[in-house]
Amino acid sequence: MLRHVIAPSSGWTKASHTVVRDRRMNSDAKILLLYVQGLPESATGRPLGELALKLEMKGRAYQQAKKQLIEHGYVHEWRGQGDGGRWVTEQLFTNTPLTRDEARAVRARVSPEAAGPTRVERLSAPPPSAQSPTVGEPTPPSAGGYVPEEEHVDENTPHPPSEAEPDPEPKPDPKPGPDPEAGHRPTPAQEPRAEGTPPPPRPSPQLTRAEKVLLSLRHTRRELLLGVGEARALAVEAAKWLERGLTESELRHGLLAEPPKGGVRSAVGFLRHRLTHKCPVA
Numbered sequence: 001m002l003r004h005v006i007a008p009s010s011g012w013t014k015a016s017h018t019v020v021r022d023r024r025m026n027s028d029a030k031i032l033l034l035y036v037q038g039l040p041e042s043a044t045g046r047p048l049g050e051l052a053l054k055l056e057m058k059g060r061a062y063q064q065a066k067k068q069l070i071e072h073g074y075v076h077e078w079r080g081q082g083d084g085g086r087w088v089t090e091q092l093f094t095n096t097p098l099t100r101d102e103a104r105a106v107r108a109r110v111s112p113e114a115a116g117p118t119r120v121e122r123l124s125a126p127p128p129s130a131q132s133p134t135v136g137e138p139t140p141p142s143a144g145g146y147v148p149e150e151e152h153v154d155e156n157t158p159h160p161p162s163e164a165e166p167d168p169e170p171k172p173d174p175k176p177g178p179d180p181e182a183g184h185r186p187t188p189a190q191e192p193r194a195e196g197t198p199p200p201p202r203p204s205p206q207l208t209r210a211e212k213v214l215l216s217l218r219h220t221r222r223e224l225l226l227g228v229g230e231a232r233a234l235a236v237e238a239a240k241w242l243e244r245g246l247t248e249s250e251l252r253h254g255l256l257a258e259p260p261k262g263g264v265r266s267a268v269g270f271l272r273h274r275l276t277h278k279c280p281v282a
Helices: 027-037 048-053 059-071 100-110 180-184 205-219 228-243 248-256 267-277
Strands: 075-081 087-093
Touching: 027 048, 027 059, 048 059, 059 075, 075 100, 087 100, 205 228, 205 248, 228 248, 228 267, 248 267
Parallel strands: none
Antiparallel strands: 075 087
16 A cells, blocks of 8 residues: 655644544544644634534434544533523533543633633522512422422412492382202302312322433433433333332433433333333332
8 A cells, every 4th residue: 555645734633543443433523523623713612513514414414423532531511500590501622532520621721711610510509689578378398399280370369359230220029939049059160079088199200200200311411311201101110110119320320221222203202111011110
C-alpha cells in the first residue's frame, strides 16, 4: 500500500489513534467527536445536539452517537434545577475518555462556579412572594397525585345567598296541588354522604412507587421520557413487580438492562412489553 500524507497544519483537525481505531463507536460518533474538537471557543456555549445539526445529524443517528460518546467517557452530563425550578443540563466534552470522577475534577477546574456540589444543585429557588393567606382550612394532599373521581368541586360549593324580595301582594288561596316541599328536596349531588360510608379507595403504595420509578427513567435514558398520564397507565403493570417482592432498584434495573441495539422507538410500547413479558413469576 502506498500512502501520501500531508502533515496537519492550521485548519486541520488531529484525530488520535484511540478514536480512529475504536471499534466500539460508529462513524457518526467519531465524526461528531472530531467536529466538536476542532470548533473555536466561541462555539462551545451551544448544546451538543445543536452542533450535531450542523452535520445534518439528528434523530436516531444523533441519539446513538451521543449514547456511545457518553458510554465511552467522551461526553458527561449533569442535570438539576436552576432558578425558577427549570431543569438545566450541563455538558462536558473531552477528546480523551474520562471517568466520572475525572470529569468532575475537569469540570471544577474549567468552571470554578461548579466546584464542590453541582452548580445546578446549589442554585436555590427564589424566595416566596408576599401574599395574603388563602381563605379556608388547609386540605391534605392526595396520595400519589391521584384525585378520586367521585369528588367534584361543585358538590362542596355553597349556594350564594338569595337576595331579599319585596313582600308580594295578597293573593287568593291557591288550589290544592302537589306537596310544595317536594320541589325543595336536595338533589343527589347535594345530599350529604351517609354516615359509615367508606371513603373512596386510595392508590396502593406499590402503585405510587411504581409510577415514581417510571418517571425517573428519563434521567438515565432520555429516550424513555414518559408523560404523567403514560406513567400512571403503566404503573398498574409495574406495581405487580413490587407486589411480588422486588425492590424499586430491581424494577429500575429490569427496565433499563439490555437496551435494544436499534434504540427505542416508543417508550410506552417498549416499557409495556418489558413489564408484561419479563414480570417475575409469583
